[in-house]
Amino acid sequence: MGATGTGKSKLAIDLATHFPPAEIVNSDKMQVYKGLDITTNKVNEEECRGVPHHLLSIVDDPNYNFTATDFCHHASLAIDSIVDRDGLPIIAGGSNSFLHALVNHDSTFRLRYECCFLWVDVSLPVLHSSLSARVDRMIEAGQVDEIREFFDHSISDYRRGVRRAIGVPEFDEFLREETRGGDEMIKKKLLEVAIAMTKVNNCKLANRQVQKIHHLYKIWKKNMHRLNATESVFNKSAWEDDVAEKGRRIVQKFLYDDTSAFVSARMPLPSLPPTMASVTH
Structure with missing residues (x-):
């Protein structure tokens, strides 16, 4: 998380390569959509x-609202399939509402699995600075061109589907001005505003996720x-x-040393496969 x-x-990929065979189930609500790979990171x-990944780019319709119910259905199928192949499922993604729905409200999942939650935390001031730098890298990687190809001037509702993704609605005014062939200075200013708002909204999202x-x-x-991953932002070796x-x-102990979860469930160990929940964006 x-x-x-x-x-x-x-971290999910690090763990998956260390505890094979492991496969990753995406729980990011924007990454389930096809396209916008840079924008949705x-x-x-x-x-x-x-490492095999599940629930990435599975939704074709950009306007479809992929719900927590949809996630529980698809994630459960993926997790069961991984376990049937004697693999370790690792859930990774930033949509905590999806994970909450799966772990707390999906009765079948709760009966079948025990979870170990890993919370990757970075102090907010450091994270805000890091997110700003990440937006700059995404812009350099071609995010504006990616959004330009996705843009539809006939649509102004950014409350549905993948159009809710941070980095899409922020560029609406810039792209409309570009479509009109507007003044270069105005376009440049609107682009600067779009990038700045993307940075601000990423920080706001991080605040909400931490809460x-x-x-x-x-x-x-x-x-x-x-x-605590704060130091690793400055020092990659950390x-x-x-x-x-x-x-x-922690995972080693969860998988092989700590049987208390299985004992408390009063089920034989083979009937209660472990699931790793390592959340995300």
């Missing part, structure tokens, strides 16, 4: 390091572990000690 930009996908093939995680901690604190290695130790 963690706010956007804290490294959830990286999807992992690319190289970053996946050969939600604190709420979930009250529910799941027995099985929830906080990993990731291994502060996040990856600690995460591996």
Whole structure:
């Protein structure tokens, strides 16, 4: 678990390569849609390091509202399939409402699985600065061209589907001015405003996600572990000690040493496969 930009996908892949066979189930509500890979910050093939990913780019209709109910259905199918192949499911993504629905309200899931929650945390001032820098990298990677290809001037409702993704509505005025062939200075200013608003809204999203995680901690604190990734923002080598290695130790204990969860459930260990929940953006 963690706010956007804290490294959830990286940790999930690190764990998956350390505990094979493992597969990752995406729980980010924008990454389920096809397209806008830069804008929604999807992992690319190289970053996946050969680890199978589920629920990425599965929705064709950009206007379809993929709900928590949809997620529970598709995620349960993916998790059951992974477990049937004797694999370890790792859930990763920033949509905490999806995870909350699956773990707290899906009765079949609750009966079948125990979860270990890893919260990747970065102090908010540091995270805000990091998110701003990430937006700059996304712009350099071609985000404006990606949104330009996706833009439809006949649509102004950004409350449905993938158009809700941060980095899409913020560019509406700029792209409309560009379509009209407007003044270059005006377009330049609107582009600057769009980028600035994308940064602001990413920070607001991170704040909301952290608040939600604190709420979930009250529910799941027995099985929830906080990993402080703040230092790794400045020092990439700190990731291994502060996040990856600690995460591996926690998962090792969960999978092989700690049987209390199974005993409390009063079910034989083979009937209660473990599931890793490592949330995200």
